[in-house]
Amino acid sequence: MLAVVKEHKGEGFTVMDVPVPKIGPDDVLIKVKAVGICGSDMPIFSGVREVPFPMIPGHEFSGTIEETGSNVKKFKIGDRVTPGLVINCGECIYCRQGYESLCENILETGIHVDGAFAEYVKVPAKTVHVLPDTMTYEQAASIDPIASAYRPVKKANIGSEDTVLVFGPGPIGIYTVQCAKAEGAKKIIIAGVNGDEERLELAKKLGADYAINISEVDMIQAVKDVNDGLLPDIVFEASGHPSSVQMCLDSIKANGKIVFIGIQHQSVDLELAKIVRQEIKVEGSICYTWKDYKECIDLVSFGRVDTDNMVTHKFALKDIGKGIEVMKNREAVKVILYP
Ligand SMILES: [Zn+2]
Ligand SMILES: [Zn+2]
Numbered sequence: 166m167l168a169v170v171k172e173h174k175g176e177g178f179t180v181m182d183v184p185v186p187k188i189g190p191d192d193v194l195i196k197v198k199a200v201g202i203c204g205s206d207m208p209i210f211s212g213v214r215e216v217p218f219p220m221i222p223g224h225e226f227s228g229t230i231e232e233t234g235s236n237v238k239k240f241k242i243g244d245r246v247t248p249g250l251v252i253n254c255g256e257c258i259y260c261r262q263g264y265e266s267l268c269e270n271i272l273e274t275g276i277h278v279d280g281a282f283a284e285y286v287k288v289p290a291k292t293v294h295v296l297p298d299t300m301t302y303e304q305a306a307s308i309d310p311i312a313s314a315y316r317p318v319k320k321a322n323i324g325s326e327d328t329v330l331v332f333g334p335g336p337i338g339i340y341t342v343q344c345a346k347a348e349g350a351k352k353i354i355i356a357g358v359n360g361d362e363e364r365l366e367l368a369k370k371l372g373a374d375y376a377i378n379i380s381e382v383d384m385i386q387a388v389k390d391v392n393d394g395l396l397p398d399i400v401f402e403a404s405g406h407p408s409s410v411q412m413c414l415d416s417i418k419a420n421g422k423i424v425f426i427g428i429q430h431q432s433v434d435l436e437l438a439k440i441v442r443q444e445i446k447v448e449g450s451i452c453y454t455w456k457d458y459k460e461c462i463d464l465v466s467f468g469r470v471d472t473d474n475m476v477t478h479k480f481a482l483k484d485i486g487k488g489i490e491v492m493k494n495r496e497a498v499k500v501i502l503y504p
Contacts, residue, residue, distance in 0.1 A: 167504060168283035169485050172219045175212040180483055183221070186279065186287040193240055193290045194232035195248070199302040200281045201225035201476075202488050202500045203310065204335055204405075205428070209276075210489060213430060216276060223282035224250040224275030227296065227305030237290040247305040248292040249312065249458040250274045255291075266316075266452035273452070282482060284504040294459060297466040303501055304465050307472035310499070311461040314340035314403070317424040317450035318348055319457070321399045328352040330388060330397040330416055331373075333404025334364035336475060336499050337426055339371060341401050346372035347469040354388060354397065356412075360495055367498060371471055379412070388416055401426060407433045419443040426450055475499045 168183045188194050200223045208214035209222050216222070227247040230240050240246065253260050253268035260268050274280050274288055296305050314337050323329060329350045331341050334357040345353050355368040358380045365376035375391045377384060388396060396418035402409050405427030413423045414436055423445060440447060453461075464470040478500045480488045488500040 166284035167482060168221045169223070169482065170219050170221055171209060171216055174215070174218070176210070177212070178210055178485070180485065183283070185285045188232055188234050188287045190234040190236040191289055191291070192234045192287045193230050193237055193246075193293060194285055194287050195226075195228040195246060195281075196231045196285055197226050197281045197283060197504045198228040199226065199306040200482070200502050200504070201306045201310070202485070202492055202502065204337065204492075206275075207489070207492060208430065221279040221281075221283050221286075222275045223280035223286075224273065225306050225309040226281035226286070227302045228281075228286075231285060234290065240290060240293060240295070245296040245300075245302075245305075246293045247296060247308050247462070248274065248288045248294070249453065249455060250276065250280075250292075250309060251452050251454070252278070252289055252292055263454065265454040282485065282502065282504075284482075292455070294462055297462070300462070300466055303476055304472045305462075306501060307475065307499065308458060308461050308465065310336050311340045311344070311465065311470055311472070312453035312458045313337055313450075314426065315344045315461050315464070316453045316457045317341065317401060317426045317448070318344040320448055320450055321401070321422055321424050323348045323350045323399060325349050326351050327398040328354070328392050328395070329399045329401065330354045330356060331368075331401045331403055332356050332409045332413060333402070333406070333427060334361050334368045334376075335403065338401070338403035339364065339368045339475065339498070340470065341403050341426065342368050342373045343371050343470045344464070345401075347464055350399075352392060354391060356384060364498060367474060371474060384412060385416060397421065399424070403427050405429060407431060410435060414439055414445070417445055420445070422446040422448065424448045424450055476501050479503065
């Protein structure tokens with residue numbers, strides 16, 4: 166089968182022929198119908214994030230069941246499905262307490278074990294969800310990034326009187342806007358920089374009340390101008406950019422809550438005294454649970470979260486290089502590949 170393989174350290178990948186995966190008794194083999202390129206795939210391709218070699222990345226996907234392991238009763242050949250990427254052990258203390266993405270023995274499809282930039286992928290059946298009949302493969306391949314935004318939004322416990330500020334109008338940021346809207350936020354502000362103009366417009370189309378280009382205006386003043394002179398109650402950091410960390414602290418109201426979603430690949434200075442003196446709550450959020458993923462399938466199938474406008478580019482899997490290119494130059498919001 167055709168696959169995109171990360172073969173060695175450093176930059177690059179190889180499009181090559183590899184054997185179709187052999188499944189174990191608890192696995193299913195999925196014929197991949199659509200797979201998205203994630204922002205977190207980019208550091209894998211560039212070599213910044215190390216993965217076991219050789220490995221096939223790709224974790225935002227959907228497809229049909231091609232084969233089931235001997236212990237698998239819940240699925241049959243031909244089922245339209247999407248799996249979450251978290252493969253958790255179910256037995257460690259975190260799994261027992263419901264924190265599947267903190268599992269001590271976690272494996273993630275496309276990050277620790279072979280993923281879906283391929284014609285076929287094997288996954289444990291316990292990670293798989295069946296699609297509603299009306300859901301497209303492209304919608305289903307978008308559930309992973311939605312769930313990664315949905316979990317932090319749920320953690321923030323948004324109230325109907327809360328103003329929300331989101332840094333970073335990438336896919337996760339715009340899905341955070343949509344999930345915050347679905348959770349009933351009073352007002353949603355999205356902040357981006359020069360070059361984000363189209364993404365900021367898209368965020369407005371999909372639920373943000375105001376968009377701010379912080380390269381052009383004073384961020385604090387611009388936020389206050391649209392929020393009755395007040396700072397927001399909840400700030401989500403979805404850019405992963407180091408400069409954004411201090412901005413989150415500068416822009417949160419006393420007793421407010423900051424949730425960090427974007428992964429900082431370097432350490433960042435944090436003004437702890439302000440967190441103490443202003444009683445600011447700080448949380449992180451990583452991936453999602455099986456339940457978060459299921460709830461996001463419902464959000465999309467009930468039309469509460471839009472994916473169609475998020476998919477800006479589509480390529481054949483063998484042309485993944487073109488997809489990576491439009492991601493790099495920030496032309497794309499979401500790229501979908503077809504094996
Ligand atoms: Zn992803
Ligand atoms: Zn576990």
